[in-house]
Amino acid sequence: MRLSRPARLLLRLALAAGLAVIYVPLAVVLLNSVNADRTFGWPPSGLTLRWWGAAWASSGVRDALWTSVRAGLGATAIALVLGTMAAFAVQRYRFFGRQTVSLVIILPIALPGIVTGIALNNAFRTVLEPFGVGLGLFTVVVGHATFCVVTVYNNVLARLRRTGTSLEEASADLGAGPFTTFRLVTFPMMRSALLAGGLLAFALSFDEIIVTTFTAGAGVRTLPIWIFENLFRPNQAPVVNVVAAALIVASVVPIYLAQRLSSDVGAH
Amino acid sequence: MRRIGTAFAAAALALATACGGSTPTQPGAPAPGQSGFVPPALQAQRAVGTGEGQVNLVAWAGYVEDGSNDPKVDWVTPFEQETGCQVNTKVAGTSDEMVTLMRTGQYDAVSASGDASLRLIAAGTVAPVNTSLIPNYADVFDGLKSKPWNSVNGVPYGVPHGRGANLLMWRTDTVKPAPDSWSVVFDPNSPYKGKVTAYDSPIYIADAAVYLMATKPDLGIKNPYALDDKQFQAAVDLLKQQKQIIGEYWSDYTKEIQAFKSGDSVVGTTWQVIVNVAKSEQAPVEAVLPKEGATGWSDTWMVAAKAAHPNCAYRWLDWIISPTANAQVAEYFGEAPSNAKACAETADPKHCETFHATDETYFSKVHYWTTPIAQCLDGRTDVTCKDYAKWTRAWTEIKG
Amino acid sequence: MTRVAAFLHRRAGVRLSLLLSAPLAWLGLAYLGALAALFVTAFYSVDTFTGELVRTFTWANFRDLVTGEVYRTIVLRSVGVALAVTVIDLVVAFPMAFAMAKLASPRARRWLVIAVLTPLWASYLVKAYAWRVMLSSGGLLGWGFGLTATVLTLAYLWLPYMILPIYAGLERLPNSMLEAAGDLGARAWRVFRTIVWPLTFPAVIAGSIFTFSLSLGDYIAVKIVGGRGQLIGNVVYDNIGAANNLPFAAAVATVPVVVMLGYLAAVRRTGALENL
Numbered sequence: 001m002r003l004s005r006p007a008r009l010l011l012r013l014a015l016a017a018g019l020a021v022i023y024v025p026l027a028v029v030l031l032n033s034v035n036a037d038r039t040f041g042w043p044p045s046g047l048t049l050r051w052w053g054a055a056w057a058s059s060g061v062r063d064a065l066w067t068s069v070r071a072g073l074g075a076t077a078i079a080l081v082l083g084t085m086a087a088f089a090v091q092r093y094r095f096f097g098r099q100t101v102s103l104v105i106i107l108p109i110a111l112p113g114i115v116t117g118i119a120l121n122n123a124f125r126t127v128l129e130p131f132g133v134g135l136g137l138f139t140v141v142v143g144h145a146t147f148c149v150v151t152v153y154n155n156v157l158a159r160l161r162r163t164g165t166s167l168e169e170a171s172a173d174l175g176a177g178p179f180t181t182f183r184l185v186t187f188p189m190m191r192s193a194l195l196a197g198g199l200l201a202f203a204l205s206f207d208e209i210i211v212t213t214f215t216a217g218a219g220v221r222t223l224p225i226w227i228f229e230n231l232f233r234p235n236q237a238p239v240v241n242v243v244a245a246a247l248i249v250a251s252v253v254p255i256y257l258a259q260r261l262s263s264d265v266g267a268h
Numbered sequence: 269m270r271r272i273g274t275a276f277a278a279a280a281l282a283l284a285t286a287c288g289g290s291t292p293t294q295p296g297a298p299a300p301g302q303s304g305f306v307p308p309a310l311q312a313q314r315a316v317g318t319g320e321g322q323v324n325l326v327a328w329a330g331y332v333e334d335g336s337n338d339p340k341v342d343w344v345t346p347f348e349q350e351t352g353c354q355v356n357t358k359v360a361g362t363s364d365e366m367v368t369l370m371r372t373g374q375y376d377a378v379s380a381s382g383d384a385s386l387r388l389i390a391a392g393t394v395a396p397v398n399t400s401l402i403p404n405y406a407d408v409f410d411g412l413k414s415k416p417w418n419s420v421n422g423v424p425y426g427v428p429h430g431r432g433a434n435l436l437m438w439r440t441d442t443v444k445p446a447p448d449s450w451s452v453v454f455d456p457n458s459p460y461k462g463k464v465t466a467y468d469s470p471i472y473i474a475d476a477a478v479y480l481m482a483t484k485p486d487l488g489i490k491n492p493y494a495l496d497d498k499q500f501q502a503a504v505d506l507l508k509q510q511k512q513i514i515g516e517y518w519s520d521y522t523k524e525i526q527a528f529k530s531g532d533s534v535v536g537t538t539w540q541v542i543v544n545v546a547k548s549e550q551a552p553v554e555a556v557l558p559k560e561g562a563t564g565w566s567d568t569w570m571v572a573a574k575a576a577h578p579n580c581a582y583r584w585l586d587w588i589i590s591p592t593a594n595a596q597v598a599e600y601f602g603e604a605p606s607n608a609k610a611c612a613e614t615a616d617p618k619h620c621e622t623f624h625a626t627d628e629t630y631f632s633k634v635h636y637w638t639t640p641i642a643q644c645l646d647g648r649t650d651v652t653c654k655d656y657a658k659w660t661r662a663w664t665e666i667k668g
Numbered sequence: 669m670t671r672v673a674a675f676l677h678r679r680a681g682v683r684l685s686l687l688l689s690a691p692l693a694w695l696g697l698a699y700l701g702a703l704a705a706l707f708v709t710a711f712y713s714v715d716t717f718t719g720e721l722v723r724t725f726t727w728a729n730f731r732d733l734v735t736g737e738v739y740r741t742i743v744l745r746s747v748g749v750a751l752a753v754t755v756i757d758l759v760v761a762f763p764m765a766f767a768m769a770k771l772a773s774p775r776a777r778r779w780l781v782i783a784v785l786t787p788l789w790a791s792y793l794v795k796a797y798a799w800r801v802m803l804s805s806g807g808l809l810g811w812g813f814g815l816t817a818t819v820l821t822l823a824y825l826w827l828p829y830m831i832l833p834i835y836a837g838l839e840r841l842p843n844s845m846l847e848a849a850g851d852l853g854a855r856a857w858r859v860f861r862t863i864v865w866p867l868t869f870p871a872v873i874a875g876s877i878f879t880f881s882l883s884l885g886d887y888i889a890v891k892i893v894g895g896r897g898q899l900i901g902n903v904v905y906d907n908i909g910a911a912n913n914l915p916f917a918a919a920v921a922t923v924p925v926v927v928m929l930g931y932l933a934a935v936r937r938t939g940a941l942e943n944l
Contacts, residue, residue: 040797085688104696110932515896531806
């Protein structure tokens, strides 16, 4: 599309402005993490590294981070399996109710988190409790996986649509069984889509607070829950900013790696 | 085992302990000041046995600190070392959340405020507490024992954690003269329009009722938590009118301090601890217990009726009101301790003075949060009062 | 193993059922079952004295919901906020995504995607509080709190969820097609109107499902920057706790569900549901 120079300039400006809007609040977070004021009043009354020290010494942060990572990995693993299965079924077969399957998979992300949260909470309590299974990390993983399936499903579906079945057919013609074909042909084709979907699933789980509130048991504290609790604790609010600031910086690494590994996404 | 409640056990209990067992209560007109309802017949524990190795708590932020947030703030680790009970905590943001969490049956004990405690008792979620199994109970201020929010007909349902009043805070640079009455937050022509703040919870309706008790005596409000149709409507109308001058409602500590520091709010309800932090951050604020009196809270540690770890729960109840732990938590959270001996243990020797811990006249003006129920808490039997579900609906309507 | 493979190869139906069994058991039975169970309770009531669920059929919750003027106001306000957030995000995201997909070099593109994804890792609450700091008087912006502040904050929080699908949609759009249109003499605006927009529309809808539903269910951001306002999520949340009124909360929760189902049904034909 031939865009005039002003149009190109305008679009680039829009991009720059958009990125500025995205990063100014993050800069505020970063600045507040060294703000001497305990309730991050503006402008900062002074700069201090006290909160970074407090966050470093806080085992609560480390535990919460670890809990979040475990919940995220668990939910992502389930989402990868279920999402891939569903995508294969929908893309490779024609059957009655095919459209409905898509709808059912999308529903958990399309319905407000509070609805999913109270529905799952209600179900866990009535179904699991008689078996002596209480709310815990397991229920958090189940809750998160429910709305994470869709990210994997969509990425895999898009990839399947683009690749077609010719390579797999060729593999079968050359005598490979379905399992061999999957291992040597289908899976390598899928890898970057799985990575992209899995990363998004992990990110969704990592910052989920509403569903977590309703599905976590005693002592199960994911990072967002820890942040929620500590915003309301005397003297703890600034430490929360440190954690967020550290996360912003640290998140670039996994995203960059994932982007590199899936570099064939979008390479036309 | 604790809930078997056979006739024999009940009888033995009534004989064996002075104040521990739950006497099966009979329907009938309750004595004034009593809660006016019949709780499910549950038995209090008779003895504290071997610890179960862990205990699950629902608590306010800052009540159960194990050093994981700040290594210097820790009264859980010594408890775990002494009793072998591993503490798992779920922090609740509101009383309503506490009730919901306790209903799940996953927790052994809860630090319930008075706007949650009666709901828990009425639903049978929590059991009576045998205070004779809690040695430190003896040192709790008398002004906190056997109150309508922590006991029913003289049967205690928990141990008091601490107390505080919902004060009136203002910015000294903008609000002049210094207010001594709630009228400053209810005046529709307030010069502070758009900068008034109020607590964001249905229980705030009681604050309006306290004000009406003083300004509209003909409504006949005796207890701000026992409102009949007419009294309730008057309070709701007052709050709807107040909404016009409200800038924002607050529900968390950080938000309120920020608002007063920045000047987004200049006058409204507060807690003593918020005043202290705001002052330490050089915000020009003062607070007062207005002449009409105020609402307040006195939290109660209660034990779940279906507690999976009741022995550890009882040990926790004794621990949290022990002089040292009670002093630590009262200072960290910012409230008056419940144990009289705690005043000698606080790091700040003036802590009890700042928080009026021993000042019973001060607290006599405080109407502690109590759950409104249909049976009027002031003893009236000829009318029905508005229960908390109705308060909640009304609160939605007030905020609009 | 080989025999299993051979068997599976011959029976497409068996393969299909195996593939569908786990996802459908999880989402179809467990999740939909949980939702159904929740909405059944919307027809129950709660004993105000004991707080226990009374399992007798009643329309009372829905009657209160429909007759209460305040609920109508709140529903309209919530839908309005969700729409405003979606429109703002669309207007901001589309040019950004276009510049990313069509103007940036492949190398820059990778970094731009990272730049858009990064804020997703900073906690929701922390970002909302950062906006509170900026909006408070004396803050960077100092616009004060209220409904506008809520819309802005939510639009900020969900912006990446709008950019990413549109970016993916634009990337799938072959440059050759745009060039061909240009060669045939179409002006930029016409190319946009007749080619770019129709072909990326499903992606836009996909993004809007995120922004719309995330806004519709929010109850935390409005507490932080909303001043004295409340949204439908707050009503649901308040009623779950208050006297543990799950039935009424469930009844209120049907409103955003119905709104979202209507939205999904309307956009289903666009193929957007496969673009999330």
